[in-house]
Amino acid sequence: MTKDTRLTDAEMRARALSRWEGEGGALAPPGAADSIDESELRITGFTSSGRLTMTSLHVTRRELLELAAATGGALLGAQLLPGAAPPAAAQSTGASPARLDVALRVNRTAHRLTLDPRTTLLDALREHLHLTGSKKGCGLGQCGACTVLMDGKRVKSCLSLAALAEEREITTIEGLARGEELHPLQVAFIERDAFQCGYCTSGQIMAGVACINEGHAGSPEEIREWMSGNLCRCGAYDHIVAAIQDAVAASGSVRGG
Amino acid sequence: MHPFILERPRDLAAALALRAQAGRTDAPAEYIAGGTDMVQLLQEYARRPDKLVSLAGLLDTRIEIGSQGLRLGAAATMAQVAAHPSVTEQFPLISEALLESASPQVRNQATMAGNLLQRTRCPYFRDIGYAACNKREPGSGCAAIGAENRWHAVLGTSENCIAAHPSDLAVALVALDAAVETRGAGGQRDVPLADLHRLPGDTPHLETVLEPGEVITAITVPALPAARRSHYLKVRGRASFEFAVVSAAVALDMNGDRIRQARIALGGVGTKPWRMPQVEAALAGASLEPAALRSAAALAAEGAQGYGHNDFKIELMQRAIVRAVATAGART
Numbered sequence: 131m132t133k134d135t136r137l138t139d140a141e142m143r144a145r146a147l148s149r150w151e152g153e154g155g156a157l158a159p160p161g162a163a164d165s166i167d168e169s170e171l172r173i174t175g176f177t178s179s180g181r182l183t184m185t186s187l188h189v190t191r192r193e194l195l196e197l198a199a200a201t202g203g204a205l206l207g208a209q210l211l212p213g214a215a216p217p218a219a220a221q222s223t224g225a226s227p228a229r230l231d232v233a234l235r236v237n238r239t240a241h242r243l244t245l246d247p248r249t250t251l252l253d254a255l256r257e258h259l260h261l262t263g264s265k266k267g268c269g270l271g272q273c274g275a276c277t278v279l280m281d282g283k284r285v286k287s288c289l290s291l292a293a294l295a296e297e298r299e300i301t302t303i304e305g306l307a308r309g310e311e312l313h314p315l316q317v318a319f320i321e322r323d324a325f326q327c328g329y330c331t332s333g334q335i336m337a338g339v340a341c342i343n344e345g346h347a348g349s350p351e352e353i354r355e356w357m358s359g360n361l362c363r364c365g366a367y368d369h370i371v372a373a374i375q376d377a378v379a380a381s382g383s384v385r386g387g
Numbered sequence: 388m389h390p391f392i393l394e395r396p397r398d399l400a401a402a403l404a405l406r407a408q409a410g411r412t413d414a415p416a417e418y419i420a421g422g423t424d425m426v427q428l429l430q431e432y433a434r435r436p437d438k439l440v441s442l443a444g445l446l447d448t449r450i451e452i453g454s455q456g457l458r459l460g461a462a463a464t465m466a467q468v469a470a471h472p473s474v475t476e477q478f479p480l481i482s483e484a485l486l487e488s489a490s491p492q493v494r495n496q497a498t499m500a501g502n503l504l505q506r507t508r509c510p511y512f513r514d515i516g517y518a519a520c521n522k523r524e525p526g527s528g529c530a531a532i533g534a535e536n537r538w539h540a541v542l543g544t545s546e547n548c549i550a551a552h553p554s555d556l557a558v559a560l561v562a563l564d565a566a567v568e569t570r571g572a573g574g575q576r577d578v579p580l581a582d583l584h585r586l587p588g589d590t591p592h593l594e595t596v597l598e599p600g601e602v603i604t605a606i607t608v609p610a611l612p613a614a615r616r617s618h619y620l621k622v623r624g625r626a627s628f629e630f631a632v633v634s635a636a637v638a639l640d641m642n643g644d645r646i647r648q649a650r651i652a653l654g655g656v657g658t659k660p661w662r663m664p665q666v667e668a669a670l671a672g673a674s675l676e677p678a679a680l681r682s683a684a685a686l687a688a689e690g691a692q693g694y695g696h697n698d699f700k701i702e703l704m705q706r707a708i709v710r711a712v713a714t715a716g717a718r719t
Binding site: 288337 | 388393395431443490492495627
């Protein structure tokens with residue numbers, strides 16, 4: 131019988147807390163005085179492939195204490211981010227780069243924003259335009275939950291700087307339906323029960339729309355290969371593939387993007 | 388991310404004047420184009436440049452084919468090149484290498500030049516939780532040697548760095564004798580792809596021969612009829628969306644059922660894309676019989692050094708050569 135190497139919940143919590151680190155490796159920012167109440171915190175963990183990942187969080191010290199108290203330290207980056215401060219929040223270094231005027235075109239609507247240059251397209255959509263359908267899973271281009279269409283092509287919005295997405299037509303999950311009429315792939319996802327927790331779903335649907343429009347949805351095998359940039363931790367893959375096949379069958383010319 | 392100034396120059400001349408530099412840890416400014424690797428590095432604090440210079444909209448995106456060969460604009464995306472009819476027909480190796488890279492989303496964003504200049508996937512380079520990384524912090528040591536290192540290189544390593552080069556495209560291009568066209572303060576020049584990347588030696592933080600400010604403007608691949616009979620074999624831990632453990636790029640010029648000339652390069656095993664001239668020489672005049680392929684492939688192990696967890700790559704790369712040559716040889 132092999133030894134069970136899984137960590138207990140308590141061990142997981144202890145590890146998560148021990149990995150919290152600020153700029154320079156300590157929880158508190160270097161040279162931090164008590165007057166500094168904002169710091170950048172990082173959680174490090176391992177993916178199943180053994181690769182190290184980190185998620186940056188921007189929270190105030192007060193928020194951190196409240197969250198830690200509420201969760202016993204077992205915090206997950208993705209769930210925290212919607213409530214976190216904007217990504218342009220003051221850094222532990224104290225430096226704040228010049229903000230940029232950025233013109234974005236999202237779901238056929240023009241927006242003018244003033245953004246920290248570090249703002250990703252995903253953060254601009256979620257935190258500044260309040261289009262929270264696109265999700266931040268890993269923030270590193272690995273999970274696909276942030277997938278949007280840029281000039282009709284699927285991209286990972288977490289890997290684009292918002293300031294470099296000017297003059298591009300962005301389509302998010304919020305722009306897919308026509309009023310109350312859902313996109314055929316949205317309908318198929320509901321009918322096929324192609325999700326469980328739903329966190330990856332908007333990214334799956336945006337990638338699926340592109341997959342169909344590209345002509346890469348000819349067989350289950352082809353769909354699996356061309357949807358490999360979108361992970362589903364609930365494992366709804368069979369239903370996702372079926373939903374994409376349904377949407378292909380439902381409409382000769384699936385619109386979108 | 389560390390705070391940075393984002394420059395969005397109006398033209399290439401203005402971008403060059405800012406003297407950003409790709410692939411150098413000590414450069415105060417770096418270029419950003421597709422951004423798929425750079426944003427990851429920024430998010431993980433593996434790179435903390437004070438200034439980013441955007442090349443968006445400043446570089447050629449055209450894909451041209453003529454009697455001289457193939458010319459890929461530096462800003463053509465991986466998806467555009469992979470799907471281009473001339474590439475799939477005349478250089479299937481390039482198309483295969485691209486389609487086996489990354490995910491459809493990333494391939495829509497990432498550019499040709501950016502792919503060549505992406506940084507290693509060495510987890511000790513990317514995770515600043517490890518203090519020792521000569522590539523990230525010169526002189527700090529190498530956390531990979533003596534530790535978990537199944538992803539690392541067995542060719543071209545030094546006592547200072549054993550990080551593998553991650554690009555599939557670069558492996559295919561090295562096999563095809565491609566070159567890059569660059570533009571910088573010193574004007575324009577052509578650099579053979581085989582010379583673009585440096586060995587780590589004592590300076591693993593210097594990854595390419597590009598000078599400050601110098602940008603890749605295009606990739607050129609000489610016309611090569613044999614490139615039609617080519618194959619990119621990628622061995623990896625999962626079927627899709629994963630970097631190579633070992634890969635083999637093969638192009639064969641056949642004379643009947645014998646090999647006239649073989650071109651072979653390997654990925655996942657070298658600190659840079661690795662051409663295999665000794666295997667190519669042994670395959671000249673050889674048949675496609677498995678025994679002949681195996682004895683030629685055995686020469687790939689010359690000079691290879693394992694570091695423990697990656698010892699298996701020395702055997703695996705020989706088997707990858709055998710299978711890739713057999714697959715390419717079976718093509719008409």
